Amino acid sequence: xxxxxxxxxxxxxxxxxxxxxxxxxxxxxxxxxxxxxxxxxxxxxxxxxxxxxxxxxxxxxxxxxxxxxxxxxxxxxxxxxxxxxxxxxxxxxxxxxxxxxxxxxxxxxxxxxxxxxxxxxxxxxxxxxxxxxxxxxxxxxxxxxxxxxxxxxxxxxxxxxxxxxxxxxxxxxxxxxxxxxxxxxxxxxxxxxxxxxxxxxxxxxxxxxxxxxxxxxxxxxxxxxxxxxxxxxxxxxxxxxxxx
Ligand code: F6R
Numbered sequence: 471x472x473x474x475x476x477x478x479x480x481x482x483x484x485x486x487x488x489x490x491x492x493x494x495x496x497x498x499x500x501x502x503x504x505x506x507x508x509x510x511x512x513x514x515x516x517x518x519x520x521x522x523x524x525x526x527x528x529x530x531x532x533x534x535x536x537x538x539x540x541x542x543x544x545x546x547x548x549x550x551x552x553x554x555x556x557x558x559x560x561x562x563x564x565x566x567x568x569x570x571x572x573x574x575x576x577x578x579x580x581x582x583x584x585x586x587x588x589x590x591x592x593x594x595x596x597x598x599x600x601x602x603x604x605x606x607x608x609x610x611x612x613x614x615x616x617x618x619x620x621x622x623x624x625x626x627x628x629x630x631x632x633x634x635x636x637x638x639x640x641x642x643x644x645x646x647x648x649x650x651x652x653x654x655x656x657x658x659x660x661x662x663x664x665x666x667x668x669x670x671x672x673x674x675x676x677x678x679x680x681x682x683x684x685x686x687x688x689x690x691x692x693x694x695x696x697x698x699x700x701x702x703x704x705x706x707x708x709x710x711x712x713x714x
Pocket of ligand 1: 504505506507508509510536537601602603604605608609610611
């Protein structure tokens with residue numbers, strides 16, 4: 471596990487964008503696994519600026535997002551499809567027909583999940599998976615529980631996640647109660663993983679996830695078992711980390 475610690479959020483965003491760009495430079499037709507949330511917004515802005523400046527192209531990239539709310543269409547401004555369009559896809563030269571998110575409006579969610587896994591497999595697997603880190607250690611919508619759920623699957627959101635995400639909705643009752651997420655197994659199959667985290671609020675979970683025991687109660691701790699993980703943090707998020 472490689473740690474890159476930067477002075478601030480802008481530094482974290484820049485260094486994380488460099489990691490993504492190095493994968494795209496190596497193979498223009500790579501497969502990126504992408505995340506939503508507040509943390510990667512600055513990284514996506516760096517990628518969009520670099521594409522506009524002609525430093526990088528996403529024209530042949532395929533992408534698969536980690537997760538999506540159940541019941542929100544892609545036109546809903548809190549759907550993860552909408553987030554990705556706004557923050558990245560509509561700002562770069564990616565072919566939108568090659569951008570994939572789980573379909574939270576599918577009638578048969580289980581079948582959609584199996585199909586999502588098959589599409590990732592058919593694309594050759596994920597070359598680089600980007601992850602944010604939940605305050606409780608969740609990655610994607612894989613919440614703390616007694617086991618590590620393996621493939622893409624529907625999940626009931628915990629009260630703490632509903633509450634954390636309600637800041638983005640008009641009312642807490644508008645927050646969907648379910649989501650679809652890549653499983654821990656889907657994430658662990660990615661050839662390379664990039665974790666981004668910033669701010670003091672993430673300091674204790676960063677330390678727990680990356681230097682504590684590997685347990686499903688801290689889903690991100692499983693990343694300690696992956697052979698190629700880069701963690702990009704700002705100083706605040708790294709402040710409880712003892713790497714000695
Ligand atoms: C987003 C996702 C979530 C977030 C996590 C951190 O697609 O799957 O696991 O990465 O909740 O969110 P932020 O970055 O808003 O702190």
